Amino acid sequence: MLKTFSLGGVHPAENKRSANSPVEVLPVPPVVSIPLAQHIGAPAQALVKKGDEVKVGQVIAQSAGFVSANIHSPVSGKVAKVDQIVDASGYRKDAIIINTEGDEWVEDIDRSAILVKEITASPEAIIKKIGEAGIVGLGGATFPAHVKLSPPPGKTCDVLIINGVECEPYLTSDHRLMLEKGEELLVGIRLLMTALNVKKAIIGIENNKPDAIAHMEKLASEYEGVRVQPLKVQYPQGGEKQLIDACMGRQVPSGKLPIEVGAVVHNVGTAYAVYEAVQKNKPLIERIVTVTGLSLARPANFLTRIGTPISVLIEAAGGLPDDTGKIIGGGPMMGKALTSTEIPVTKGTSGILLMPQPLASRKPVDPCIRCSKCVSVCPMGLSPYLLMPLAEKAIWDRAEEENIMDCIECGSCSFTCPSSRPLLDYIRLGKAKVGQIMRSRTATA
Incomplete structure (x- = not known):
């Protein structure tokens, strides 16, 4: 019997x-816009100015x-300005705009396709290189990778878990990466194991990707301590805590991080970026993005420079369908609607979903019928039907008591609600406010 996590979950179409669309390399765009906040944590500080x-x-x-x-910089050229642009959040944020001129690379980046398997760097050197290369979690969370590789004092990791689940409907960038860059990916995994000083790594892949499972199992047989764990299809299995439960049977306590149960989780895209950074001296300047939709002429996976307007990717996939009602950054479950096709690709852009109008429109909201479906599917054991009114009525102390901060924002509750209630919308609002209150309390303690 295939493994999966033990609590909640849904199975969307x-x-x-x-x-089955191999990764295509998109041409370098004439202009790129590079936000300074592409990761969890403090925005980066610009080192360049207009004319550089x-x-x-x-x-x-x-x-x-x-x-x-x-x-x-994902391109060579001249800095046009350092200004504010509208990013995927819908707000104006600081960004560096560069006009492309040619394609001249920093000299010490190894651009060859030759596989470099031998690992000579020390754990400290690997972590330092990952930090210098600007690598973040490419599964969508965008948490700086070097931080995960530096457990707090007293905490140790005994297993590295690699997330090849890609449980979001529509998205296939990780699937294609495993099929096309499996060897490089495995060297990246060995680098992460070296950095963490662990002897075991598990690659979790859902069984709707049998080709990726077979391919990675064959390659992993030559890498000591690395194995593939096929998993039953169940959303949101790509969540860190759910993946740890599925692969190892360990439950991360409420409010705690994976390191509490001896695990560190990294996405397959992150592992590949680590290979490129450490073995090829290549920083994170591009990523694979899935562009898809039911009405799209040519759903595809593109290797895209950071900062490329999403309009370029949509055009390369056949153009914007006439019936498009919503453009989503990411997948339909956790992604967010975008306000413009000129929003740039960032480190966290895993996909662009063009949703037809009939599917994009929200249904009328009906009263809660206390059916408890949202409770039964919540992978964190929460009560979404209760958290929504607590957020509506600003009852923040009770929302905190009900562990609103444990919500991973997977959207399973909204997906399954027969009354079409915007449960996740209000829970997100509540999380933002409760998180603010908790940080303020800590700061004044």
Whole structure:
């Protein structure tokens, strides 16, 4: 029997229409807009100004603290300005705009396709290199990777878990990465194991990707301590706590991090970026993005430079369908609606979903009928039907008592609600406010 996590979950229609589409390299765009906040933590601080000339791979913004990340130029050319643009949040944020001129790279980046398997760097050197390369979690969370590799005092990791689940409907970028860059990915996993000083790594892959499971099992047989764990399809299995439960049977306590149960979780895209950073001296300047939708002419997976307007990707996939009602950054469950096609690709852009109008429209909201479906599907054991009115009525102390901060924002509650109640919308609002109150309390303690 295939493993999965023990609490809640749903199974939306998968619609993996681009699963058989090999990764295509998009041409370098004429202009890129690079937000300074592409990661969890403090926004990076710009190191360049209008008129400066830059090369591909050059540091253009420096991390502003331990939980922050460097940003590198994805193109060569001249800085047009450092200004504010509308990003995926819908708000104006600081960004560096560069006009592309040619494609000149920093000299010490190894651009060859030769696989470098031998690992010579020490754990400290690997972590340092990952931090310098600006690598963040490429599964969507965008947590700086070097921070995860530096457990707090007294905490130790005994297993590395690699997330190849890609449980969001429609998205296939991780699937294609495993099929096309499996060897590099495994070297990246060995680098992460070295950095963490662990002897065991588990690659979790859902069984709707049998080709990826077979391919990675064959390759992993040559890497000591690395094994593939096939998993039953169950959303949101890509969540850290759910994946740890599925692969190891360990439950992360409320309010705690995976390191509490001896685990560190990284996405397959992150592991590949680690390979490129440490073995090829290549910083994070591009990523694979799935562009898909039921009405899209040519669903595809594109290797795209950071900062590329999403309009370029949509055009490459056949253009914006006439019936498009919503453009979503990410997948349909956890993604967020975008306000413009000129929003740039960032480190956290895993997909662009063009949703037809009939599916994009919200249904009328009916009263809660206390059916408890939202409770039964919540993978964190919460009571969404209760958390929503607590947030509506600003009863923040009770919301905190009900563990609102444990919500992973997977959307399973909203997906299953027969009354079409916007449960997750209000829970997100509540999390933001309760989190603010908790940080204020800590600061004044």
